[in-house]
Amino acid sequence: MSGSPEFGKLVIFGVGLIGGSFALGLKAAEQVEEVVGFGRSLSTLTQAMDLGIIDRVGANAGQEVADADLVLMATPVGQMPEIMARIAPYLGAQTVVTDGGSTKADVVASAREHFSDKLGQFVPAHPIAGAENSGAAAARADLYRDKKVVLTPLPENPVLNVARVRSAWEWCGAQVHELPPADHDRIFAAVSHLPHLLSFALVYELAVRENCDQFFDFAASGFRDFTRIAASHPEMWRDICLANRPALLDELDRYRAQLDTLRDALQRDDGALLERTFDVARKARRNWADGKGK
Amino acid sequence: MSGSPEFGKLVIFGVGLIGGSFALGLKAAEQVEEVVGFGRSLSTLTQAMDLGIIDRVGANAGQEVADADLVLMATPVGQMPEIMARIAPYLGAQTVVTDGGSTKADVVASAREHFSDKLGQFVPAHPIAGAENSGAAAARADLYRDKKVVLTPLPENPVLNVARVRSAWEWCGAQVHELPPADHDRIFAAVSHLPHLLSFALVYELAVRENCDQFFDFAASGFRDFTRIAASHPEMWRDICLANRPALLDELDRYRAQLDTLRDALQRDDGALLERTFDVARKARRNWADGKGK
Numbered sequence: 001m002s003g004s005p006e007f008g009k010l011v012i013f014g015v016g017l018i019g020g021s022f023a024l025g026l027k028a029a030e031q032v033e034e035v036v037g038f039g040r041s042l043s044t045l046t047q048a049m050d051l052g053i054i055d056r057v058g059a060n061a062g063q064e065v066a067d068a069d070l071v072l073m074a075t076p077v078g079q080m081p082e083i084m085a086r087i088a089p090y091l092g093a094q095t096v097v098t099d100g101g102s103t104k105a106d107v108v109a110s111a112r113e114h115f116s117d118k119l120g121q122f123v124p125a126h127p128i129a130g131a132e133n134s135g136a137a138a139a140r141a142d143l144y145r146d147k148k149v150v151l152t153p154l155p156e157n158p159v160l161n162v163a164r165v166r167s168a169w170e171w172c173g174a175q176v177h178e179l180p181p182a183d184h185d186r187i188f189a190a191v192s193h194l195p196h197l198l199s200f201a202l203v204y205e206l207a208v209r210e211n212c213d214q215f216f217d218f219a220a221s222g223f224r225d226f227t228r229i230a231a232s233h234p235e236m237w238r239d240i241c242l243a244n245r246p247a248l249l250d251e252l253d254r255y256r257a258q259l260d261t262l263r264d265a266l267q268r269d270d271g272a273l274l275e276r277t278f279d280v281a282r283k284a285r286r287n288w289a290d291g292k293g294k
Numbered sequence: 295m296s297g298s299p300e301f302g303k304l305v306i307f308g309v310g311l312i313g314g315s316f317a318l319g320l321k322a323a324e325q326v327e328e329v330v331g332f333g334r335s336l337s338t339l340t341q342a343m344d345l346g347i348i349d350r351v352g353a354n355a356g357q358e359v360a361d362a363d364l365v366l367m368a369t370p371v372g373q374m375p376e377i378m379a380r381i382a383p384y385l386g387a388q389t390v391v392t393d394g395g396s397t398k399a400d401v402v403a404s405a406r407e408h409f410s411d412k413l414g415q416f417v418p419a420h421p422i423a424g425a426e427n428s429g430a431a432a433a434r435a436d437l438y439r440d441k442k443v444v445l446t447p448l449p450e451n452p453v454l455n456v457a458r459v460r461s462a463w464e465w466c467g468a469q470v471h472e473l474p475p476a477d478h479d480r481i482f483a484a485v486s487h488l489p490h491l492l493s494f495a496l497v498y499e500l501a502v503r504e505n506c507d508q509f510f511d512f513a514a515s516g517f518r519d520f521t522r523i524a525a526s527h528p529e530m531w532r533d534i535c536l537a538n539r540p541a542l543l544d545e546l547d548r549y550r551a552q553l554d555t556l557r558d559a560l561q562r563d564d565g566a567l568l569e570r571t572f573d574v575a576r577k578a579r580r581n582w583a584d585g586k587g588k
Contacts, residue, residue: 078565128514148512183508190500191513195520197556198492200575205552206484207578214477216582218442219485220422222526224583225519226489231579234572238565245560252557256550258499262491263546266539271372271532278528281494284501285525288510289518 006167007032007069011058013083015039015048018100018127019074020139023053025172028141036064048136062090065097070168073099078239080107084114091115097122098165102188102236103243104152104181111154120156123165125149126184127174134233145173152181189247194255196237197248199230300461301326305352305362307377309333309342312394312421313368314433317347319466322435330358342430356384359391364462367393372533374401378408385409391416392459396482396530397537398446398475405448414450417459419443420478421468428527439467446475483541488549490531491542493524 010026012019015037026032037054038061039045045057058064065071065087073080080099091097097115101107104124111122129147149169153162166176179187206215241248265273304320306313309331320326331348332355333339339351352358359365359381367374374393385391391409395401398418405416423441443463447456460470473481500509535542559567 128512148514150512177512187509187512190509191517195496195516198496198553199520200572201552201556202489202492202549203575203579204571205548207574212578215481215484216578216585218422218444218471218481219582220442222489222523223485224586225522226493227579227582228519229516230572230575231583232572232576234569234576237572238569241560241568242563242565245563249557249560252553252560254499255496256553256557258495259492259546259550259553262495263543263550266535266543266546269536269539271536274535275528275532277498278494278524278526278531280501281497281524282526282528284506284510285497285521288513288521289525291510292518 003030005031005033006164006171009033009064009068009070010035011038011061011064011068011071012036012054013038013061013071013073014075014079014100015044015053015136015139016074017134017136017138017143018129019072020048020051020053020136021129021141021143022072022074022100022127022168022172024139024141025144026168027052029171031168031171032070036068038064044136051136051139053136053139061086065095066090066092068092068095070164071095071097073097073101076233076236076239077101077103077107077243078235081110081114084110088114088116088118091118091121095121096161096164098125098168100125100127101243102126102192102240104184106243108152108154108181119154120158121161122154123157123162124152124154124181125165125169126152126188127169129174134236142173144169147174149174149176150184151176151178152184153178185244185247186250189244189251193240193244193248194251196229196232197241197252198255199227200232200237203227203230297324299325299327300465301363303327303358303362303364304329305332305355305358305365306330306348307332307355307365307367308369308373308394309338309347309430309433310368311428311430311432311437312423313366314342314345314347314430315423315435315437316366316368316394316421316462316466318433318435319438320462321346323465325462325465326364330362332358338430345430345433347430347433355380359389360384360386362386362389364458365389365391367391367395370527370530370533371395371397371401371537372529375404375408378404382408382410382412385412385415389415390455390458392419392462394419394421395537396420396486396534398478400537402446402448402475413448414452415455416448417451417455418446418448418475419459419463420446420482421463423468428530436467438463441468443468443470444478445470445472446478447472479538479541480544483538483545487534487538487542488545490523490526491535491546492549493521494526494531497521497524
């Protein structure tokens with residue numbers, strides 16, 4: 001078996017950063033024979049061909065997934081239900097489907113609806129390797145190296161299907177973890193989705209001011225880091241926010257309550273509370289960075 | 295004159311990142327003869343000696359400033375009034391005082407009170423080169439290279455005094471700008487102080503949760519960048535927040551209103567508003583980064 005790729009045909013919906021890097025990772029590991037791409041824009045698909053991400057542009061989704069080993073949905077999560085509806089009737093018996101969506105409960109709910117008795121063939125996943133750059137040109141074979149990928153397996157998944165998806169991500173160099181979908185969504189609402197919303201809000205609020213140039217002129221490295229994620233893909237993040245609405249609203253409300261507390265402290269000149277808050281945050285941030293080696 | 299340093303004696307209050315890097319920058323440019331340091335902790339002063347930041351530890355502040363060419367207050371802004379009170383009676387006629395505080399209106403108000411008829415000798419300044427690291431060990435001669443320094447000169451400042459402070463910062467490699475103190479404070483409340491407060495708030499809110507480890511475990515690069523400034527110095531940022539309270543409260547309230555708008559949009563599933571907001575932010579952030587080459 002040595003030398004023979006683990007996967008024959010891989011079908012990718014969405015050949016941007018996430019899907020493209022997955023294809024390139026498997027190709028670099030020589031673990032896929034053929035990659036077929038679908039996407040909304042022909043120019044992106046052509047670019048993905050030129051970059052060696054895909055070998056062919058798919059024409060008929062049903063036909064392509066029928067004999068595929070692996071199908072990855074790597075589009076914004078808002079587009080996944082429509083893709084599921086298109087491919088569900090044609091899935092081959094051996095085909096395993098996975099996704100790269102940043103939210104899981106909503107994707108699982110759609111999958112439950114569209115895949116029905118084939119639900120066991122869908123193993124939900126979330127690679128934690130976003131970047132503010134998007135598109136096929138940003139894809140790279142080593143994007144997932146030493147990054148976390150969270151699988152949120154379903155009770156319906158045969159162990160073998162989970163193992164195949166795990167294996168694919170491990171060939172890309174990722175560290176694979178498992179979480180229940182609801183835990184996944186709660187955690188990422190707090191550590192990813194909320195920070196994105198907060199960063200977008202800050203830059204927007206400055207950008208719509210008449211004299212915004214004066215502000216941007218003096219923005220420095222703190223602003224640069226805080227707002228790096230405000231350069232993220234608007235449609236993708238719209239979908240993530242909507243898809244993870246309950247958890248994100250909950251996190252946003254906790255955060256607003258925290259801001260209210262700090263505002264009150266500032267208003268009444270309570271330096272002790274500010275310093276205590278900052279000190280707890282600093283220690284936690286440093287511990288986190290030390291643990292991550294970041 | 296070639297080869298002769300522009301400044302004889304420099305006296306620094308606070309030999310940490312800001313003051314230490316200023317001293318090292320002037321020394322690297324061979325533009326200062328002697329640097330005398332004051333500070334709250336003897337161990338920090340000893341460290342500053344060992345690192346070549348200062349040549350002597352000062353004992354009597356009044357005596358040291360009497361024949362100093364330049365005095366830099368590089369402590370948290372909350373400590374500056376007390377330093378001004380200590381040195382004001384003893385300032386030599388040729389001595390120019392400046393500071394490295396991140397807020398200016400409050401420092402100017404203190405200076406007006408303490409320096410009274412010597413106010414012209416105080417030229418307020420703010421080097422835009424903070425880092426989350428602090429302390430003498432973090433100081434470096436090139437910290438200010440190509441960084442902005444904002445002077446907020448007073449009507450009382452003779453042109454020559456402003457020129458001397460400008461020159462010192464230029465020897466450190468900085469680009470020197472001038473702003474009225476109130477404009478300075480408004481701008482930095484928006485692009486620096488508010489982001490710090492927001493970043494501290496996010497990390498604090500997670501850190502005090504019982505199950506915070508689970509959250510931190512899955513935090514990735516977006517979180518890392520958004521929270522880098524939450525590792526900043528708690529006392530320094532307490533002082534900055536309090537010192538710039540009116541402008542910071544104003545910016546915080548604008549921001550909270552913006553968050554309320556986004557929360558309402560999320561609640562009512564208004565994806566169009568979210569996407570529009572994210573899109574404006576993304577474009578502004580990208581334009582800013584392109585302009586800065588960052």
